[in-house]
Amino acid sequence: MERVASKEEVRQAVLAARREDKRIALVPTMGMLHEGHLSLVRAACGRADYIAVSIFVNPTQFGPGEDFETYPRDLERDMELLRAEGVDLVFTPTPAEMYAGDAHVTVAPGPLGELWEGAVRPGHFAGVCTVVCKLLNIVQPNLAFFGEKDFQQLVIIKRMVRDLDLSVRVESCPIIREPDGLALSSRNAYLSVDERRAATVLYRALRTAETLALGGESGAAVLAEAMRECIADEPLAALDYAAVVDPATLGPIGALDASARAIVAARLGSTRLIDNMQITRGA
Ligand code: AMP
Numbered sequence: 001m002e003r004v005a006s007k008e009e010v011r012q013a014v015l016a017a018r019r020e021d022k023r024i025a026l027v028p029t030m031g032m033l034h035e036g037h038l039s040l041v042r043a044a045c046g047r048a049d050y051i052a053v054s055i056f057v058n059p060t061q062f063g064p065g066e067d068f069e070t071y072p073r074d075l076e077r078d079m080e081l082l083r084a085e086g087v088d089l090v091f092t093p094t095p096a097e098m099y100a101g102d103a104h105v106t107v108a109p110g111p112l113g114e115l116w117e118g119a120v121r122p123g124h125f126a127g128v129c130t131v132v133c134k135l136l137n138i139v140q141p142n143l144a145f146f147g148e149k150d151f152q153q154l155v156i157i158k159r160m161v162r163d164l165d166l167s168v169r170v171e172s173c174p175i176i177r178e179p180d181g182l183a184l185s186s187r188n189a190y191l192s193v194d195e196r197r198a199a200t201v202l203y204r205a206l207r208t209a210e211t212l213a214l215g216g217e218s219g220a221a222v223l224a225e226a227m228r229e230c231i232a233d234e235p236l237a238a239l240d241y242a243a244v245v246d247p248a249t250l251g252p253i254g255a256l257d258a259s260a261r262a263i264v265a266a267r268l269g270s271t272r273l274i275d276n277m278q279i280t281r282g283a
Pocket of ligand 1: 036037175177182184
């Protein structure tokens with residue numbers, strides 16, 4: 001496994017792999033890897049011959065006052081985990097390597113970037129789209145892997161690839177959870193013992209909506225209200241949003257269709273967590 005920090009070295013390494021007719025996969029991450037990230041790496045290993053993983057805490061997707069400086073980092077441990085998975089290339093650029101000092105051109109996510117996470121974190125998805133577009137241009141993979149954990153991000157990246165005619169296939173992977181349902185996230189490391197216990201409320205809220213839907217409830221507003229009540233019952237959690245939305249447009253729906261997505265965001269102390277689940281209406 002090779003670790004490189006410059007775009008040029010990535011281009012050279014990938015070029016050599018491509019000359020050997022290898023199918024290239026990219027797994028973009030911000031590091032502090034856990035089983036969720038590794039599930040993407042394993043999916044990539046199953047579909048491609050040359051696996052590149054990027055580890056870059058992207059400053060442009062963090063807003064003022066967010067956790068860019070304190071975001072957990074452990075490159076040595078990450079490298080060990082990736083070596084064990086048989087990854088070929090790890091790209092660990094600095095912000096100065098990624099962005100020219102006077103870089104001003106960005107990728108605009110459009111209206112999807114204004115909803116939900118975008119409403120709470122203005123500019124977040126412009127930062128995400130810009131860095132993902134750059135990573136795709138640097139690595140030029142055949143396939144790129146993203147987790148459903150960040151469902152809105154996944155939807156926006158699929159749109160970006162379609163709307164900008166980027167030459168890559170976006171593959172999505174299911175959410176990996178702790179045994180008690182909490183979705184794995186690098187930010188879970190911030191939680192106190194009490195907050196960690198309370199953090200399962202996001203999963204419980206999603207399961208409440210799922211159970212109601214399977215029982216025949218089809219009103220999206222009813223399901224969303226049940227999720228809000230669930231979060232309100234947890235004193236350590238403060239709700240940002242809970243909704244059941246169209247999985248393609250992330251917009252509101254009246255009644256449950258073939259499938260819908262329940263989405264939730266809440267704060268446990270100073271830690272913001274997000275989660276989501278596919279919701280299907282029962283007979
Ligand atoms: P991050 O390092 O948080 O930017 O995440 C990198 C990639 O891993 C993104 O595509 C995430 O959606 C994905 N990911 C993070 N947590 C999980 C999880 N619990 N299950 C599946 N994928 C995840």
